[in-house]
Amino acid sequence: MSRRYEEGDLDDEVASHLEIETQENIERGMAPEEARYAALRKFGSVALTKELCREARGLASLDRLRQDFRFAVRLFLRTPAFTAAAILSIALGIGVATSLFSVVDTILFRPLPYAAPDRLVALSLQNPTLNLGFDDLPISAGVLRQWRRETATLEQLAEYKPNAIVLTGGAHPERVIALRAAASLFPLLGVKPALGRTYTAEEDQPGRDDVVVIGDTLWKRRFGADPSVIGRTVVLEGRKCTIIGVMPPGFHFPGAGEMPGVFDAFTRPEIWIPLALSPAEAADFANLNHFAVARLRRGAGPGEARAELTAAIERIVRESNDLPPGWNATVVPLADKVAGGVRTGILLLFGAVGLLLAITCANVASLLLSRAARRRGEMGIRLSLGASRLRLLRQVLSESLLLGICGGVGGVAVAYTMVRLLPVAIPPGALPRMGEISIDGRVLAFSLGLTILTALLFGIAPALQCVRAPVGAAVKTGGRSGEGAVGVRTRQALVVGSLAVTLVLLTGAVLLARSFVAVIRTPGGFEPDNLLTANLPMAPGKYGNWRVRIHHVREIVRRCENVPGVQAAGVIDLLPLTGENNISNVTAEGVPVVDRRRPPVAEFRGVTPGYFRAMGIPLKRGRLFNGRDTGDSPPVGIISETAARRLWSGIANPVGRRFKRGEDPKAPWVEIVGIVGDVRSSGLETEPRPQIYRPYEQDSRMEVALAVRFAPGARELPPAIRNAIWSIDKDQPVEHVLPMREVVAESVAGRRFRMLIFGLFGGIAVLLASVGLYGVVSYTVALRTHEIGLRMAVGATSAAILGRVLNEAARLALLGGVLGLAGAYAATRFLSAFLYGVSATDRTAFAIACGLLLIVVLAASWIPARRAAQTDPVAALRCE
C-alpha cells in the first residue's frame, strides 16, 4: 500500500502538474516563460490549494494532531533555550504540586489500612473541671472494662498502653518501644500477621502471657529476617518470652499522630505484648493510663457512642468513689485523630504550592505570548489564505499541550524524587502514615489533570492572540509593528500578578521565620550550651527495687562527675523539651482552693542534687537538694517560681510551707525547701506550668536522663561518659547522647521545617517572578529600540534612558506590590496557628517582604535597563 502522504509529496505533486501544463503550453506555441505563467494562472493560488489539500486530506483527528505535534516539536527544537526554560519551570511546579498531593491524599483522604476503617474510633476522656490542660486523657482499665460490658454502640474495643522495654540476650541490650495491647487489638484492626499468629485472649492473662508478636523492622534488625524466628525466645526485662508472630511491614499501630506526645519521631512500637492485667489492675478506675480504639456498630455514629460512654462513666462516678465527677467521653474517628494535627499545615502548604504553580503558568504564558507575537505575521498570512482560525487555534493549543505534557512527564519524575526524599527531609514523626506515601494511580491521575489544566491555562493567552490576529494589517506590515501592543499588556498583567503572588509567599515565609527566631530566642530557663544529655532506661528486672535504683543512679552521677572536663552532673526523670510529662494535683497546706472547678496542678520531676547546677537553673530562694535528702529523710521539694506564684499566691515566701501530691489524706506532707527559676519543659513556645521537684531518692522512676555540664573545649566527652556508666553496669543502655542544643533544635524541628519549606517556596517564587519581569522589560526595550534611538539622538542621556526603563519596571512592581500587600493581608490569617511572637499582620514582616521584592525587581530590571542605556542611537534609528 502507499506509504504515508507527506508534506513534500504535495509539493511534488503540484510541481509535477505545473510542469506538465507548462510543457503543453510550450507545445501549443508559447514561449517558456509565458507558458509557465499561463500554467500558474490556470492553476490558481498554489498556496491556497496546498492549504485546501491539507484540509481535504482531513486525516483522522489523531493524524492531524500528530501533524500538529510534529510541527510543534520542530518549532521547539529550534529554540532550545526557551523550550528548556519552559519545560523546567512546568516540571518543577507540577512536580512539587504532585508530591504534595500524594502527601495530602495519603494523610487526609486515603482510608487507614485497617478493616472497616470508617467505623474505627479513638476513645479518650476529658474533664474540664480538673484543669489538667489536656483535652485527651487516657482511660483507666476499670472504665474500659465497664464500657466493654455495658455499651451497645461499640462492636469491639481494644485497650493498649505504651511501654519501653529492654530486650537483652544476644549481641547487645536494646531498648524497644513496645505496646501492651489487649488480644482484641489485632482482630479489631483486621491486620493479619505476616508470619505465625497473634496472641489469644487466653494468653492475655498474667502468668500465661509470655508470648510476643514482633514487628517487621525489629525482625529485620535483630533477627536478620529469619523465617524460623517463630518459637524463638527473647528475654524481656529479665523474663523469657516466645515469639509467636511477625507483623507485616508498615504495621506500626499506633503510629505517630495516633498518640501525639507519647509516640513521636523516634518511637514507634516494634513489639506487641499481651496487656495481661491482673484482677486488681483490671478493676482500677482511678489510674488513667490506658488508651483505646474501638469499632462502632454498623449504623451507630460517634455522637451516639459518646453519649452512651459518658452515661456509663457517670454511673461509675455515682456508684464508686474512685473517680471525681465531670467526665466526658470523647469518640473521634481514628482517621481524624491521625490526620488532625497536621491537616491545617498540609493544606496550607498545598495552597502555597498552588500559588507557585500559578506563577509558573504566568511565566510560561508570557514566554509563549512573546513567541506568538512574533508569529503574528505567519498567522495572518495563513488566515488570509483561507486557513480556518480553528485550525490555527488547534495548532497553537497543541503546541501548548506538547509543552505541558513534556513538563508534566518531567514533573512526575520530580515528584517521584521528592517522595523518595521525604523521609530524609521531614523530621520523622512530623507526618503520620509516612510509610504509605507513594506515587500511585490516583496521584498520577492528579498529575495528568494538573498538566492539562496548566497547559490550557498558559496556552489560552497565545491561542487567543492568534485567533484575534487581524488579517490585513499583519500581511501589509510583514508582521512587525503592532504586534507588541496587545501581547505586552497581557504579559505585563501576568508579571504584576506574579509579583503580587510572590509578595504573598514572601510575607508568609518572613512571618514564619520571625516566629522561628522568636521561639529559638526564648530562654528555656536553663543554659543550653556546654550541656550534654543522655537517656538511661533501666531494666525493671535489675532495678525494680527502689534502693538498688537509687544507688545505681547515685553511682552514675558520681562517676560522671569524675570524668575530666565535667563541671557538674545530674539526673532527672523527664528531661525538658522531650515531650513527656508527669502531672498531678497538688494540695497546698493551708491554702484554700479558690476555684473548686480548677484545682491546682503541677508538673512533677525527680532530680538528683546536682541537676540544677548541671542545667544552669538558678536558685531563687532557699536551698537546693543535698546529700542529706535521702529516701529515709523527711520528704522535701523544690518548687518553681510559677508554682510559688500560682499555688501559693499572696504568700511572700512559701519556703517552709508544705504540700502533698494528689488529695490522699494518708499521703505524707512534703516541705518546700527552695524555689528555682521556671523551665519551659513542655516546649519553648508553651508558658511554663507550675513545676515541683523532688529528690530522686524520694521519687524514683525507671527511666532517667543524664545532664552533664562540661568545661568549654572539653573533647571526647560522650565516649568517656559511656565508659563511666558501663564501668558500673555493662548492660545499661546509654541512648540519645546529644548536646542540649540539639535537643532544643529537635523540639522545634517541625517549626523549622515549615519555615524552610515556605522559604523555599518564596525563593522559587522570587526566581520565577524575576525571570518573568526580566522577560517583559527586555521585550519592551527591544520593541522600543527605535524610539530609544530617537530620544538619544535628540539629546537624552544614558542615565535618563536608564531611569525611564527602571521607572516602567517600578510601576509594574508597585502595582504588583499593592496587590500583593492586599493579598498578604487577607491570606496570612491562615498562618496564625503557626505563628509565635508575631501577629499575622506584623508590620516588620510585611516591610521586610516588600524590601526583598524591591531588591529583586531592581536586580531583574537592571540588566535590560542598562542595555537600553547603552543602545547605539545610530543602529537603533536604522532598525524598524
Added chain:
Amino acid sequence: MARIELLQGTLDMLILRTLVLGPLHGHAIATTIERNSSDILQVDHGSLYPALHRLERQGVITADWGTSENNRRARFYRLTAAGRKRLRVESSRWEQFVGAVTRIMRPAEEG
C-alpha cells in the same frame, strides 16, 4: 460558449467516471474532463487536487507515484472497488436529478 464552473459534488463524480478507463495523474484527469466535455466544463486546476485528496481519504480512489508520458514523476490515481460502487450510486442519482429538473423545466412535454 461560456465555460461553466463545476460544483464540488459534480466534480467528484466526473473524476470517478474519468478513472473508470484506467489510472491517470491529476493533470490528465483535468484535461480529459475538459476535452470530453468539448471544453464546456472548466475544471479549476487548483480545486482539482483538494477534490482528489478528499476522494482518496474517503477510500474511493487510491494513488501511487509513477512516471508520466513525458518522463515526469507524477501521482497516478485509480478507482477502488468502493469507488466503482460509489460511481454507480452517483450516476443513478444524477440521472434522477437531471430527469426531475428536466421535467420541471419542460412541463409541456408531459402533456
